[in-house]
Amino acid sequence: MAIAPNNQRSSISAIFGSTFLTIFLAELGDKTQLATLLMSAESQKPWVVFLGASTALVSTSLLGVxxxxxxxxxxxxxxxEIAAGISLLLISATLLWDVIVG
Incomplete structure (x- = not known):
């Protein structure tokens, strides 16, 4: 295995760290976490739920990559960047419309 130069290692660790932190914070308290919590409580098999949820999250992350x-x-x-911005604006407008009209 080749050893990466110092700046490449710091770049890899920076990318890994920012990705981990962003996804970790985004997933806290979301629907997926709450569903996992409920499935674990109902099934009384927390490790099986953990393995299923972990496999699903890894699979969706792989698909995203x-x-x-x-x-x-x-x-x-x-x-x-422009397409992502437009998409987020459309989602925001749709949610706002649901609040106003709904």
Whole structure:
């Protein structure tokens, strides 16, 4: 195994750290965590629920990485940033509309 130069190791650890922290904080208290909590309580088999939930989260993350790599190979970062911004604005507008009308 080749040893990465210092700046490459720090870059890898920075990417890993920011990814971990972002996903960890985003997942705290969300629907997936609450569903996992309920399934664990109902099944009385917390380790089986943990293995199922972990496998599902790893699978969805892998899918995100594969699709993200495919998108990045076809579009510029600026285009992806604009598309993400427009998508978030549309989602926000839809949620706002549901609150106002609903």
């Amino acid at each position: 594969i699709v993200g790599r495919w998108i990045a190979s076809r579009f510029t970062p600026k285009t992806i």
